[in-house]
Structure formats: structure tokens, C-alpha cells
Amino acid sequence: MPFLPTISTFFIVLSAVLVAIGWVFIAKQKYKAHKRTMTAAAIAALTFFILYVSRTAILGNTSFGGPEEMQTFYTTFMIFHIFLATTGGVFGLVTLYLAFKRKISKHRKIGPVTSIIWFFTAITGVIVYLLLYVIYDGGHSTNVFRAIFGG
Numbered sequence: 001m002p003f004l005p006t007i008s009t010f011f012i013v014l015s016a017v018l019v020a021i022g023w024v025f026i027a028k029q030k031y032k033a034h035k036r037t038m039t040a041a042a043i044a045a046l047t048f049f050i051l052y053v054s055r056t057a058i059l060g061n062t063s064f065g066g067p068e069e070m071q072t073f074y075t076t077f078m079i080f081h082i083f084l085a086t087t088g089g090v091f092g093l094v095t096l097y098l099a100f101k102r103k104i105s106k107h108r109k110i111g112p113v114t115s116i117i118w119f120f121t122a123i124t125g126v127i128v129y130l131l132l133y134v135i136y137d138g139g140h141s142t143n144v145f146r147a148i149f150g151g
Contacts, residue, residue, distance in 0.1 A: 002133050005062070008051040009129040015044035016122035019115050035099070042096055045118075049089075062132050063139035074131060075149060081124040088117040 018041035025034035064074045091114040098107040132138045 002138070004051065004055045004059075005129060005133055008048050008055070009126060011044045011048035011051065012122050012125045015041045015048065016119055018044060019118055023115060038096075038099070042092065045089075045092065060141040062141050064132065064136070065139035066131060066136035070136075077124070077131075078128060081121070081128055084117060084121045084124055088114065088121040091117055 018037050022034050022037040022041060025031075025037055064071060064078075066074065091110065095107060095110050095114040098104075098110065
């Protein structure tokens, strides 16, 4: 298992687990515990993002190393994951902003949507990790566009 991708994947899974715990706290009206847990989830997600961007800037991205007949599936799946992650990140920032500005009625409306997007982001992120580093040997490291579209 490659060290940095494993660590960064851990942080994205941790963020999703913390979001789930935060849901439990808010359902029990434990507002302080909810705020602390969701803040920790955001920190875990930010840690993932910093590790990912740093690794990408220094080492590049790993291209898909699986069978050629899986390349189209992988590319489609990767585009879906990137869309989810980008959407989830934007929704996450907005949701946090609304919470910290005490715009609770708007936060309550967008929070569940954000959480669901984030759960799917984490799940698809783990699948990408498994496809790149566990199920198949990773391809060569290259820039992000070649890693996604091949080459």
C-alpha cells in the first residue's frame, strides 16, 4: 500500500465518519458536540485536500494501471468522483459558513444535502483508491489530465 495515498484516503474516510457522528449529535440536539464534530470533519477533509494537492504538485497523479478494457469505466467513474468532490467541497464551505454566521435555518436546509454529497464523495474516493492501489497496480505518476484520460 502506498504511504501517502493511504494516509490521505484515511482522512477522507475519517471526515465522512465524523459527519455521520455529527448527524447523530444534531438529532439528539447536542449542539456543542455537533459543532465540534463537524469542525473536526472539516479539518479532516482539509487535511486530505492539503495532502492530495501536495502529493499531486510534487509527484503528480497516478494513472490507472488496470486492464485496458476497464479504462473507460475508470475514466467515467473518476470524472463522476471529481464532480462529486468539487460539489461537496463547495457545499461544505457554504454549509460551514452558514453555521458559523449563525444562519441556522439555511444551514439546516443545506446541511443534509451537503452530508449526503460528502458520503458519496468519500465512498467514491475509497473506490478510486482501491482501483489505483489495491485491486490493480497503479500506473505511472503523471500530471492530472494524463492520469484521468490516459496517455
